[in-house]
Amino acid sequence: MKMAPFSARHRGFTLVEMLVVISIIALLAAMTMGGYTYALNGSKEKTTRGTFESVRTGLDHYQIEFGEFPEPANPQQQAEFGLGKSYNVGGAACLYQALSGDGFNEIKGVTSSGEGASATSDGRISGTEEISHVMIKEMPQTMWMRKGEKYVLIDGFSRPFQYIKATTTAAGSEPTTINSTYDLWSYSMDQVNINKQSIDTLQSPATSLKWIKNW
Numbered sequence: 001m002k003m004a005p006f007s008a009r010h011r012g013f014t015l016v017e018m019l020v021v022i023s024i025i026a027l028l029a030a031m032t033m034g035g036y037t038y039a040l041n042g043s044k045e046k047t048t049r050g051t052f053e054s055v056r057t058g059l060d061h062y063q064i065e066f067g068e069f070p071e072p073a074n075p076q077q078q079a080e081f082g083l084g085k086s087y088n089v090g091g092a093a094c095l096y097q098a099l100s101g102d103g104f105n106e107i108k109g110v111t112s113s114g115e116g117a118s119a120t121s122d123g124r125i126s127g128t129e130e131i132s133h134v135m136i137k138e139m140p141q142t143m144w145m146r147k148g149e150k151y152v153l154i155d156g157f158s159r160p161f162q163y164i165k166a167t168t169t170a171a172g173s174e175p176t177t178i179n180s181t182y183d184l185w186s187y188s189m190d191q192v193n194i195n196k197q198s199i200d201t202l203q204s205p206a207t208s209l210k211w212i213k214n215w
Helices: 015-066 090-100 198-202
Strands: 078-081 085-088 144-147 150-153 162-165 182-186
Touching: 015 090, 015 182, 085 090, 090 150, 090 162, 182 198
Parallel strands: none
Antiparallel strands: 078 085, 144 150, 162 182
């Protein structure tokens, strides 16, 4: 009895065919992951812009209420976020307290949290007592984070907002802010220039291309 000739449909994949299939799968996976990352970053940026506008509105209310914008009491303090990267948190801690009304020790020149209110060692209002001046009512938890003993205002990327109040400088001295009121920004998707300040961008505007800022 004669054997039927070997049919191509009964053979397995060749090494080349397997490599082609694996390459196609890897390409599709990379495209899917890239699309997911792009969408996720877009969502975080949208959240950051929404929070940014809320902060600006809150600062306007603060200025109307107190006649000035809040000034960070500890502007140079830093903390680690993410993969060992250090960010300035002095401004973010000041913003949290000034806009939420929860504490006062991070705001320069403020020594009392309001009539009838007491604070804990980290400046938060204790018990059921609340500060009478709240600029952003019912602040969502997505806007803030506890970092050590500090509470800081964060952007959609879970990193601290940067904030510097403009101050009067001596004649001939270099300004510390771009705006005459305050500089507010988020590094947003930028993970390189995280130690640059607003004033640094005057010399190198490309530094802040990815930032969300008020100048």
